[in-house]
Amino acid sequence: MRATLRWAHADFRAHRGEALFVVLASAGIIASLLLAGALFSYAANPWQRVFNQSHGAHLWLHTRAGADTAALSRVDGVAALSGPYRTTATTVESRGARAGVTLRAARAVPPETGRPLVTDGDWLARPDTTGTGAGSDSGALVLEASVARALWAEPGDTVRVTGPDGAPHALRVSGIAEVAEPRYHPGGGPGIGWVLDDTLDAVAHGDTGQSVGLRLHDPDDTDFTVQRAVTVLGADRVAQVTKWQQARAEAGGDDRLLGQMFAVFGLGALLAAALAAAGAIGARVRGQLRDIAILKAVGFTPGQVTRGFLVQHLAFALLGVALGTAAIALLGARIPGRIGEAAAVWQDLPGHTALMIGIPCGAVLLIAAATGLSAWRAGRVPPVPVARAALPSAAPMTALGRRALGVRVPPALVLGWRAAFPRRGRTLVPVARLALPLVLITVALVAWSTLDQFRSRPAQMGLPAALTVRAGQSAGTSDADLERNLAGIRGVAAVHPGAEMAALVPGQTGTITLRGLGTARDPYPAEVVEGRAVSGPDEAVAGQGLLDLLGVRVGAWVRMTVEGRPQILHVVGRTIEPESGGRVITTSIDALRERDPGLRPDFHALVLREGADPEAVSAALAGATAGALEVRETPNPVDRLEPARAVIAALIAVLALIGLIELLTLIGTGVRDRGRDLLALKAIGLTPRQIGAMIVTAAGLTALASAVVGTTVGVLSGRWLVDSQGASSGIGAGIAQLPPLPVLFTVIVGAVLGAVVAAVLPATRAARRRPADSLSETL
Numbered sequence: 094m095r096a097t098l099r100w101a102h103a104d105f106r107a108h109r110g111e112a113l114f115v116v117l118a119s120a121g122i123i124a125s126l127l128l129a130g131a132l133f134s135y136a137a138n139p140w141q142r143v144f145n146q147s148h149g150a151h152l153w154l155h156t157r158a159g160a161d162t163a164a165l166s167r168v169d170g171v172a173a174l175s176g177p178y179r180t181t182a183t184t185v186e187s188r189g190a191r192a193g194v195t196l197r198a199a200r201a202v203p204p205e206t207g208r209p210l211v212t213d214g215d216w217l218a219r220p221d222t223t224g225t226g227a228g229s230d231s232g233a234l235v236l237e238a239s240v241a242r243a244l245w246a247e248p249g250d251t252v253r254v255t256g257p258d259g260a261p262h263a264l265r266v267s268g269i270a271e272v273a274e275p276r277y278h279p280g281g282g283p284g285i286g287w288v289l290d291d292t293l294d295a296v297a298h299g300d301t302g303q304s305v306g307l308r309l310h311d312p313d314d315t316d317f318t319v320q321r322a323v324t325v326l327g328a329d330r331v332a333q334v335t336k337w338q339q340a341r342a343e344a345g346g347d348d349r350l351l352g353q354m355f356a357v358f359g360l361g362a363l364l365a366a367a368l369a370a371a372g373a374i375g376a377r378v379r380g381q382l383r384d385i386a387i388l389k390a391v392g393f394t395p396g397q398v399t400r401g402f403l404v405q406h407l408a409f410a411l412l413g414v415a416l417g418t419a420a421i422a423l424l425g426a427r428i429p430g431r432i433g434e435a436a437a438v439w440q441d442l443p444g445h446t447a448l449m450i451g452i453p454c455g456a457v458l459l460i461a462a463a464t465g466l467s468a469w470r471a472g473r474v475p476p477v478p479v480a481r482a483a484l485p486s487a488a489p490m491t492a493l494g495r496r497a498l499g500v501r502v503p504p505a506l507v508l509g510w511r512a513a514f515p516r517r518g519r520t521l522v523p524v525a526r527l528a529l530p531l532v533l534i535t536v537a538l539v540a541w542s543t544l545d546q547f548r549s550r551p552a553q554m555g556l557p558a559a560l561t562v563r564a565g566q567s568a569g570t571s572d573a574d575l576e577r578n579l580a581g582i583r584g585v586a587a588v589h590p591g592a593e594m595a596a597l598v599p600g601q602t603g604t605i606t607l608r609g610l611g612t613a614r615d616p617y618p619a620e621v622v623e624g625r626a627v628s629g630p631d632e633a634v635a636g637q638g639l640l641d642l643l644g645v646r647v648g649a650w651v652r653m654t655v656e657g658r659p660q661i662l663h664v665v666g667r668t669i670e671p672e673s674g675g676r677v678i679t680t681s682i683d684a685l686r687e688r689d690p691g692l693r694p695d696f697h698a699l700v701l702r703e704g705a706d707p708e709a710v711s712a713a714l715a716g717a718t719a720g721a722l723e724v725r726e727t728p729n730p731v732d733r734l735e736p737a738r739a740v741i742a743a744l745i746a747v748l749a750l751i752g753l754i755e756l757l758t759l760i761g762t763g764v765r766d767r768g769r770d771l772l773a774l775k776a777i778g779l780t781p782r783q784i785g786a787m788i789v790t791a792a793g794l795t796a797l798a799s800a801v802v803g804t805t806v807g808v809l810s811g812r813w814l815v816d817s818q819g820a821s822s823g824i825g826a827g828i829a830q831l832p833p834l835p836v837l838f839t840v841i842v843g844a845v846l847g848a849v850v851a852a853v854l855p856a857t858r859a860a861r862r863r864p865a866d867s868l869s870e871t872l
Contacts, residue, residue: 112409118754119413119460120420123453125747127421128428130448131439132743140341141442143210144273150175150207150306151315152322153274155333160326162305168321170314175207175306179290181297182283185236187244187252188712191723193283194240196254197304198293207272207306209287212238214248214268217289232292233267239276240284241269243726245708256296264292275340302332312337364459365529365751395473402468403461410460414453422449435743510794523759523795528803530752531844535807536814537741537748538832538840543815544738546830547729554828555669556727557618558589558698559707562714563723572694579697582713584705589617590682590694596653596660598643605639606673607655609682610698618700619679622827623647624666631684633662638675638823640667651678660688667825672728675823698727753847760792760852788856789849796848800841808837 143149156162162177178197185194201217203209209216217233234254236246246252246266254262270287277284293301309318315336323331385398393401425436439445547554564575572590579588591610598605611617616627619634624647627634635651643651645664652661662680670677686692701710711724779787808831815829 115406115409116413116416118758119410119456120417121754122751123414123417123456124421125750126452126456127418127449128425128436129744129747130452131421131425131435134435134439134442134445134448140273142438143271144337145442146438147208147210147271147273148173148206148308149273149337151309151312151337152307152318153335154305154307154322154326154331155180155335156303156305156326156330157332158301158303160303160330162303162326164325165305165307165322168307168318168325170309170311170318170321171307172310173206173308175204175308177303177305179293179297179301180304181257181293181301183257183286183296184255185240185244185246185252185286186255186715187246187250188708188715188724190244190711190725192240192243192277194236194254194286195283195304196234196286196288196293196296198290199235199287201289206308209235209237209270209272211235211268211270214266216268216270217287218267232262232264233289234264234292235268235270235287236266237274237277237285238269238271239278240286241266243277243284245711245726254296256298258298260298262296264288273337273340275335365533365748365755399468403464406464406468407457407461410457410464414457418449418453510790524799524802527752527755527759527796527799528806530748530755531800531803531840532807532810534745534748534752534840535804535832535837536811537745538836539808539811539815539829541738541741542830542832542836543828546828551727551729552618552700553620555620555671555824556729557620557700558727559701559705560699560711560714561591561725561727562697562699563695563725576697578717579699579714582710582717584701584710584713585699586702586705587615587618587700589615589698589700590696591617591698592682592685592692592695594655596655596678598653605642605653606677607653607660607685608677608679609685609692610679611681613681613683616681617679617698619666619668621666621668622825624664626666627679627681628665630687631661631663631680632665633678633680633684634666634668635664635678636668636670636673636675636823637820637825638670638673639678640664641823642676653678655688658688660685669819669825669828671824673823675825752844753851756792756796756848756851759795760788760848760855785853785856789852792848792852792856793845796844797841800844803844804837804840808832 154162154165156177158179162174165171166174176197178199180195180197183194183196185192199217203211203216214235217235234252236244241247244252246269248266248268250266251263252266254264256262272285274285275282288296307318307322309315315338319334319336323334388398389395421436425439426433428436547556551557551559562579576588576590579585589611591608593606593608595604596607610619611627613630619626621634624634633651640646643649645651647664647667650661650663652659654660662678662684664678668679670679682692682694699710701707707726711726714722714724812829812831816826819828820826
């Protein structure tokens with residue numbers, strides 16, 4: 094063992110450059126994987142991220158005015174209070190949209206506990222006390238992000254706020270903020286807004302309540318703390334209790350969808366990184382075959398050679414892993430942009446410790462397995478190097494190659510092709526290793542294109558209607574007149590009456606949504622991906638979630654119970670259904686009127702003309718009807734997946750780094766393995782420029798083959814992965830959108846150019862080597 098360690102130390106001193114490359118490659122790969130883990134956690138846990146950054150409250154109590162909330166600070170288990178805030182219930186209108194909003198009286202400085210995170214604009218301005226008017230903005234309003242999205246409100250907009258007494262007030266939106274509380278959903282509970290004390294007094298006129306947030310030492314004690322808090326305040330004083338589990342559950346669907354998608358990316362990136370690190374170690378072992386033969390000639394056993402390489406490269410891997418982990422732990426938060434922000438908040442997110450330990454340990458185990466295989470091969474090297482050198486290093490020149498040289502095809506191109514694709518076995522391994530990061534990059538681009546499709550072409554993703562309109566009690570018009578008025582608005586292409594109701598599935602074991610939308614004469618343009626659209630009586634289309642719930646397929650008859658009466662429909666098609674987990678069955682409103690002749694539309698779905706702006710159409714509707722209509726934007730699931738865009742972009746950068754390390758390893762290995770060939774080529778008259786061009790051409794052709802294979806496999810794998818995620822979430826398969834051909838072409842060209850640039854320096858060094866310097870390569 095002592096001799097093995099002495100040889101390992103001597104080998105390290107003799108090959109410091111190669112050892113440094115292995116260590117830095119391992120460190121870079123581990124750092125890339127840890128950054129990928131931070132980005133995954135950042136995007137897949139949006140609620141937890143906001144909760145940690147805002148120092149959120151686990152429990153919110155909404156009480157009547159006069160409750161002694163200060164006594165809550167003395168309740169066991171309460172770490173800090175947020176508030177109390179005086180509140181009032183209001184209705185906010187903007188661009189024809191209307192939402193219930195609970196206004197909270199806040200100070201000009203955000204609180205420490207339960208602090209709203211301003212993502213756009215500014216917080217409430219401090220009132221001016223000098224009398225000059227500068228900085229005075231007591232009519233400012235900060236809206237929670239989901240409410241602002243429903244109202245199309247942006248910083249600088251003026252919204253109409255109606256208080257409890259019915260008097261309207263004009264407030265200016267100064268900012269948009271995120272909080273770790275339940276989101277606003279149209280038809281659900283009210284949203285949240287923040288104003289200064291003076292503004293609340295002007296709107297509420299004394300009709301106020303209170304809200305107070307409690308941050309707990311132990312989140313598991315929430316239920317017990319609720320009981321203690323209600324006892325302290327009095328049950329008659331508490332109007333509503335909101336727990337942190339409720340807010341997290343609402344974001345849980347997004348977490349699962351993002352988590353499943355990013356888990357696949359993470360496993361693929363770990364495999365690609367392990368292969369890249371193992372390739373670097375294997376290349377170094379192959380570059381020392383002459384030294385191994387000499388060791389065996391002086392008496393080293395195969396076991397000693399194997400142990401020497403294993404110990405040496407495991408030490409390199411552990412050192413690289415330690416450097417990469419330490420770099421991310423200490424400097425990750427200082428990286429500019431979204432990556433640094435993700436690394437900064439990662440330590441407070443769930444699973445941080447597991448990932449910080451699991452990723453390095455998993456990488457070390459994979460590297461150890463690859464190193465053990467390379468070391469075992471090293472132990473089998475014959476002790477007679479002359480016999481190894483006598484073997485041909487490449488396949489003989491083919492007839493096609495000789496003919497190409499005969500017709501004066503540039504020798505660099507012919508020899509570069511021969512060097513890039515020497516034999517079938519030796520060609521497939523480097524192409525496959527380099528193609529793996531490109532496969533994952535292409536899969537990421539498929540996910541990106543799918544998100545873009547939801548935004549740019551929502552009709553093809555199951556969202557043909559951009560707006561829904563509900564008539565208020567003061568509308569005073571018939572359904573026909575309302576539809577005629579709506580159709581006359583500029584930008585509206587079609588108006589479809591609709592009604593929704595809850596229905597019980599057979600056995601009454603679950604609830605689904607029955608929707609009547611469109612008429613037999615003017616059917617709703619649902620995106621049918623399987624079967625056909627509704628064209629006859631008692632026909633319907635359903636989402637994937639409903640088909641999975643009932644265990645049926647397209648073509649089945651479905652029986653359900655609606656308000657105590659049976660409804661039987663024939664499912665003739667499957668649609669992309671982003672709402673309600675896909676548990677929706679849609680027929681025409683005429684079919685529902687056969688069961689209930691007095692049924693009137695609950696809403697009207699508006700399909701806009703191509704290029705029409707939903708905000709402009711909503712504002713036109715508000716102006717034409719004097720606010721008698723409630724206009725809502727159709728929820729788009731991409732709004733909840735917006736953090737995934739930045740993560741996908743960062744993931745592509747991480748995979749590109751892994752691919753670069755793999756590419757450098759392949760180029761270095763190729764130059765070293767072809768040392769004798771380069772000597773022979775120089776001997777027969779090739780110039781240094783031709784030799785350098787041959788090496789660069791070989792690298793470019795290898796990258797081209799890998800890029801073509803990687804993008805092809807990535808397109809197929811990405812479509813399958815996205816459609817599988819859509820099917821498991823209930824939206825349904827058929828949502829995958831392939832990247833445009835120019836984007837795929839850019840990936841291929843970028844890979845080839847990267848290979849060419851990376852090969853320039855090794856090619857230059859190889860071309861400048863003298864024949865005398867290469868004599869040792871013959872051994």
